[in-house]
Amino acid sequence: MVSVTQPVCSDPVIVNQWHAVCATDEIRCSVVNQTLLLDETIGFTVTPEGEHVAWRLPAAVPPNEAVDPAQIYERLPIKVEYGYLWVCLGDPPEHLFAMPEFDDPERRNMNAGTLTVTSSAPRAVENFLDLGHFPYVHAGLLGVEPFTEVVDYDVEVVDGEIIASKCDFYVPKVGTNFGEPIVARYRYRVPSPFCVMLYYDSVLDPSREDIVGVWVQPMTAELVRAHNYMGVLDETSTDNDIKRYQLEIFAQDKPILENQHPKRLPLDPRAETPIRADRSGIAYRQWLSDLGVTYGVIPEGS
Numbered sequence: 001m002v003s004v005t006q007p008v009c010s011d012p013v014i015v016n017q018w019h020a021v022c023a024t025d026e027i028r029c030s031v032v033n034q035t036l037l038l039d040e041t042i043g044f045t046v047t048p049e050g051e052h053v054a055w056r057l058p059a060a061v062p063p064n065e066a067v068d069p070a071q072i073y074e075r076l077p078i079k080v081e082y083g084y085l086w087v088c089l090g091d092p093p094e095h096l097f098a099m100p101e102f103d104d105p106e107r108r109n110m111n112a113g114t115l116t117v118t119s120s121a122p123r124a125v126e127n128f129l130d131l132g133h134f135p136y137v138h139a140g141l142l143g144v145e146p147f148t149e150v151v152d153y154d155v156e157v158v159d160g161e162i163i164a165s166k167c168d169f170y171v172p173k174v175g176t177n178f179g180e181p182i183v184a185r186y187r188y189r190v191p192s193p194f195c196v197m198l199y200y201d202s203v204l205d206p207s208r209e210d211i212v213g214v215w216v217q218p219m220t221a222e223l224v225r226a227h228n229y230m231g232v233l234d235e236t237s238t239d240n241d242i243k244r245y246q247l248e249i250f251a252q253d254k255p256i257l258e259n260q261h262p263k264r265l266p267l268d269p270r271a272e273t274p275i276r277a278d279r280s281g282i283a284y285r286q287w288l289s290d291l292g293v294t295y296g297v298i299p300e301g302s
Helices: 121-129 131-137 239-258 276-291
Strands: 019-023 033-037 040-046 052-056 078-081 084-087 108-117 154-158 161-171 182-192 195-201 209-220 223-232
Touching (some): 019 223, 033 209, 040 084, 121 195, 121 209, 121 276, 154 276, 161 276, 223 239
Antiparallel strands (some): 182 195, 195 209, 209 223
């Protein structure tokens, strides 16, 4: 049975989105796994037969509490896609965004770690889009001084998604299997309001791309869990190497995000002074405003 309870969140745009809540290989079987989503406590589990279930929890339950899915009468809409459990508290679209690369048999798909961050989901997405901070926050990994210039790049809305392309940047170590610094050609994609992706040419096969994705789970308007997806063509690095690299990068971003004020993202273009390097961030704010998003933001005119 699909949920009919009125959601706590009053933003219909965000309520009716799919939100990743856990990597499927991290879900404990036959017990209540719980988390926050849009200010609501939800439970989820997987049965021994492989059925995934999610539902609203009236209150927190003890860890490892056994669950009988047959007793869950008001189930939430779910999807199991790209190695994650996605949940919707409202009326979701039929399909999640497309990622055909996930089905490449040579691609290594994994959750490279999930971190809780005291920030809003839009702030987390905008930070991911910011090329300009690479040499200062991720020195030696994604950038290094004096290579700080962000050259002109293209940003457009294509089929309802934000696409930033031709994002060329000097990168000392774009991935664990990259041995030398390169000028990476990045491509950014925002397929839904709180999901963001980065594509770059694979060192194993430059005709194909490695992918980093961050699925930002809005626990509250100012608290998130960031699920770090990695889909890479890499025959030499261990899973731990790949995860350690991605977590090191996100750990450097975490204090930056948590010290941003206000925590909610202002959508008024006059609220924070933009520069040329912020073109994708400016486009993202405008896109959220056009969609009518109010959760985790300070709407224009407020």
